[in-house]
Amino acid sequence: MEAEFGSNGPTRPGESFLITHCILATLALASSASVIPVDDRFDRWDRNRDGRLVPKEIPEGLRGNFDRVDRDGDGFIDLEEHLLTVGRPVEAPRSSRIRLVPDVDYAGDGNPRHRLTLAFPLESAVKKPLPIIVYIHGGGWLEGDHERGVGAIRSLVETGRFAGASIGYRLSDEAGWPAQIHDCKGAIRWIRAHAARLGVDPDRIAVMGHSAGGHLSAMLGLAGTAEDGLEGDVGSHSSTSSRVAVAINFFGPSDLLSMQSQMPENGVIQHDAPDSPESRLLRGPLQSRPDLARSASPRFFVDSSDPPMLLIHGDQDRLIPMAQSISLAADLEEADVDHAFVRVIGGGHGGFVDPRIDGAVRRFLLHHLHDEGKVPASFEVGAEK
Numbered sequence: 001m002e003a004e005f006g007s008n009g010p011t012r013p014g015e016s017f018l019i020t021h022c023i024l025a026t027l028a029l030a031s032s033a034s035v036i037p038v039d040d041r042f043d044r045w046d047r048n049r050d051g052r053l054v055p056k057e058i059p060e061g062l063r064g065n066f067d068r069v070d071r072d073g074d075g076f077i078d079l080e081e082h083l084l085t086v087g088r089p090v091e092a093p094r095s096s097r098i099r100l101v102p103d104v105d106y107a108g109d110g111n112p113r114h115r116l117t118l119a120f121p122l123e124s125a126v127k128k129p130l131p132i133i134v135y136i137h138g139g140g141w142l143e144g145d146h147e148r149g150v151g152a153i154r155s156l157v158e159t160g161r162f163a164g165a166s167i168g169y170r171l172s173d174e175a176g177w178p179a180q181i182h183d184c185k186g187a188i189r190w191i192r193a194h195a196a197r198l199g200v201d202p203d204r205i206a207v208m209g210h211s212a213g214g215h216l217s218a219m220l221g222l223a224g225t226a227e228d229g230l231e232g233d234v235g236s237h238s239s240t241s242s243r244v245a246v247a248i249n250f251f252g253p254s255d256l257l258s259m260q261s262q263m264p265e266n267g268v269i270q271h272d273a274p275d276s277p278e279s280r281l282l283r284g285p286l287q288s289r290p291d292l293a294r295s296a297s298p299r300f301f302v303d304s305s306d307p308p309m310l311l312i313h314g315d316q317d318r319l320i321p322m323a324q325s326i327s328l329a330a331d332l333e334e335a336d337v338d339h340a341f342v343r344v345i346g347g348g349h350g351g352f353v354d355p356r357i358d359g360a361v362r363r364f365l366l367h368h369l370h371d372e373g374k375v376p377a378s379f380e381v382g383a384e385k
């Protein structure tokens with residue numbers, strides 16, 4: 001159902017925005033900074049050290065998720081299946097400092113994957129329209145939804161300095177590449193087209209995501225113009241720009257064709273396999289579709305006009321090698337694109353627990369969206385356990 005707007009304009013960000021068939025929800029998720037490191041968690045639960053989890057080994061409160069994580073339905077969760085579900089927030093306490101507008105149909109086609117959730121601070125800390133941070137969920141392009149992403153931006157929205165949105169997109173079991181970037185661009189166009197009535201600044205849209213969501217965030221930042229050939233026709237705002245002002249990429253792939261060659265010896269996935277997440281995304285074995293793979297690889301779109309990008313990656317990532325972010329950072333440096341790279345020493349595929357990482361994200365956003373402070377330089381940080 002289409003969203004409806006008040007006619008007098010919002011007195012606070014998003015105040016006049018109503019969804020006629022929904023009520024505001026407040027259940028969201030904690031930021032990724034509160035997630036326990038994933039490798040430790042899997043190893044701790046795997047009591048018999050057989051390299052796989054059965055329901056009785058998993059904490060009772062989490063057993064209801066077993067079937068969702070057990071992708072192949074073999075009755076076990078292996079490390080690959082476990083890692084494909086991490087990098088997404090877990091439940092957080094309810095907050096009265098933000099309000100949510102859930103299930104907004106940004107494409108107008110009724111597809112449940114074409115939904116987003118909006119988040120607004122109850123009290124804005126600034127008088128001008130707020131910048132908006134758009135979160136894109138991970139899950140190997142195989143799973144996840146917009147509802148689970150709000151927690152990743154909750155603390156930022158609670159400051160009153162930002163509005164937020166969490167967007168969904170078609171997964172690879174429904175549509176292959178480039179449907180995913182078409183959907184994300186459609187969502188950005190919808191937000192920009194409705195910016196005035198949402199009380200947000202159309203020129204200050206940031207994107208952020210983990211894993212597959214980091215990949216899509218990087219694609220939005222680097223393939224931001226119609227000349228890049230990835231706009232698509234999702235939604236009814238085709239003449240509106242999908243360009244973003246900032247991109248934050250948590251351990252997303254940047255070059256699909258080189259992923260397998262860069263994997264560490266203890267890697268847990270064969271990226272070139274015909275059933276890998278990347279091959280599923282491309283609807284065929286990865287290496288047999290090099291042109292399509294390049295069109296899904298952010299580093300091939302880098303040029304000097306790109307917006308600032310923050311990269312965060314663990315050097316012990318066994319799912320997406322940190323070499324992917326090292327290569328992308330080098331490309332950004334060569335093109336003279338403003339960027340910073342946070343290397344998490346000892347960090348795996350997410351689960352980072354360090355306030356310095358959250359601080360770098362916040363400073364990067366404040367500098368580029370509010371013109372405050374100095375942009376954080378690249379640095380290394382040890383992963384806390």
